[in-house]
Amino acid sequence: MKKIVLFFFLCLILLAGAGFWGFQQLQQFLHQPVNVQNDQLLTIERGTTGNKLVALLEKERILEDADRLSWLLKLHPELNKIKAGTYSLNGINTVEALLKLLNSGKEAQFSLMFVEGETFKTLRKRLENAPHLKQTLQGKSNDEVFGLLDIDTNLNKNLTESHVIDGWIYPDTYNYTPNSTDLELLQRAAERMKKALEKAWNNRDKNLPLADPYEMLILASIVEKETGIAAERPQIASVFINRLKAKMKLQTDPTVIYGMGEDYSGNIRKKDLETPTPYNTYVIDGLPPTPIAMPSEEALQAVAHPAQTEFYYFVADGTGGHKFSRNLNEHNKAVQEYLRWYRQQNGK
Structure with a gap:
C-alpha cells in the first residue's frame, strides 16, 4: 500500500514538474522574437x-x-481577444x-495632406x-465625383466640366486606415468645408457684396491664391x-x-x-463662375471679415508680401518700385 501511495506521489511530482516546465516554456515563448520586415502590414480577418x-x-x-501559440492563448485568454483590422508591425519584436x-x-x-491653394486636379493625382x-x-469624371459628395448643387452656378469640385475640399492632413476609400477621404473633407463655409457665411460682416455662400467660397479661393502670408489675407x-x-x-x-488650363506655361x-x-x-465683370482652388478656413474668414481699407490695388513688394494702394497713381509707383527691385536682384 505504501508503495502504491509513493508511486502516485511520484507521478504527481512528475506531472507538477512537467506542468511547471511547460508553463515556463510558454512564458519564454511570449518573449520569443518574431520575424517582421520594415513597414510590414498584417491583416486580421474577423x-x-x-x-x-x-x-x-x-x-x-x-x-x-x-x-x-494555441496553448499560450489558452493560458492567457486576455491575449486572445484578437480584433480584426490591418496592423503595422513596425517596432514589434516579440510574440x-x-x-x-x-x-x-x-x-x-x-495620412494624406490636402494643401490650401491646390486644385482638385492636383489632389486627385496624389489620391491615386x-x-x-x-x-x-x-474612371469617374470630376463632376461624377462631385455628385457623390452630397453638396448642395443649388449653390453652384454656371458650373463647367472638370471644375466643379474645386473649392469644396477642406485643406488639412487626413489620417486613414488601410482599405479606406478615396471617396471616404473626400467626403470627410467636403463635410468640413461645408461646415466652415456655413460658419463664415452666418457670421459675416454686413453689407458684403456677395449674393450667397458660394460667392464667398469663390472669393476665398482667390484670396488664398493671391498670398501665402496669413496676416495679409484680410x-x-x-x-x-x-x-x-x-x-x-x-x-x-x-x-x-x-x-488658361493646360495652355499656361509659367508666364502670363x-x-x-x-x-x-x-x-x-x-x-469679365465680377467673380468667376467657380472657385479656383481649395481655400483655407483663414481665407474664408478673411472674406467674411475683410480689413476696413480704402485699397483698390496691390502688387508684390519683393519680400513675399504686397504693397497696397488706394488709387491707380499710387499703384503705378508701387509697380515701378517693384520693377526696380526686381532688376537689381537679377542684375538687369
Whole structure:
C-alpha cells in the first residue's frame, strides 16, 4: 500500500514538474522574437483566433513554429481577444508585443495632406498614389465625383466640366486606415468645408457684396491664391471687396491662369490678359463662375471679415508680401518700385 501511495506521489511530482516546465516554456515563448520586415502590414480577418491565427502567422512567416501559440492563448485568454483590422508591425519584436498589438485594435495609420491653394486636379493625382488607399474613383469624371459628395448643387452656378469640385475640399492632413476609400477621404473633407463655409457665411460682416455662400467660397479661393502670408489675407480680401462694391473688374492673375488650363506655361502674356475665358477677371465683370482652388478656413474668414481699407490695388513688394494702394497713381509707383527691385536682384 505504501508503495502504491509513493508511486502516485511520484507521478504527481512528475506531472507538477512537467506542468511547471511547460508553463515556463510558454512564458519564454511570449518573449520569443518574431520575424517582421520594415513597414510590414498584417491583416486580421474577423473571427481569427487560436488555430486560425497560428496558420496565418506561419503563412506570413512571422513565426516559423507557432504551435505553442494555441496553448499560450489558452493560458492567457486576455491575449486572445484578437480584433480584426490591418496592423503595422513596425517596432514589434516579440510574440507578446505582437499579441498585445492585435488585441489593441490600433490599426495602421496613414495620412494624406490636402494643401490650401491646390486644385482638385492636383489632389486627385496624389489620391491615386496614396499608399493602402482603396481606389474607387478611377474612371469617374470630376463632376461624377462631385455628385457623390452630397453638396448642395443649388449653390453652384454656371458650373463647367472638370471644375466643379474645386473649392469644396477642406485643406488639412487626413489620417486613414488601410482599405479606406478615396471617396471616404473626400467626403470627410467636403463635410468640413461645408461646415466652415456655413460658419463664415452666418457670421459675416454686413453689407458684403456677395449674393450667397458660394460667392464667398469663390472669393476665398482667390484670396488664398493671391498670398501665402496669413496676416495679409484680410487686406487682400478688402481690395476685392472694395472693387466689387465699386463695380471694378477684379483683375487677378490666378483666375487668368486657372482659365488658361493646360495652355499656361509659367508666364502670363498681354495676349493672355486679353483673351476671354469664363475665369479671365481682366475681361469679365465680377467673380468667376467657380472657385479656383481649395481655400483655407483663414481665407474664408478673411472674406467674411475683410480689413476696413480704402485699397483698390496691390502688387508684390519683393519680400513675399504686397504693397497696397488706394488709387491707380499710387499703384503705378508701387509697380515701378517693384520693377526696380526686381532688376537689381537679377542684375538687369
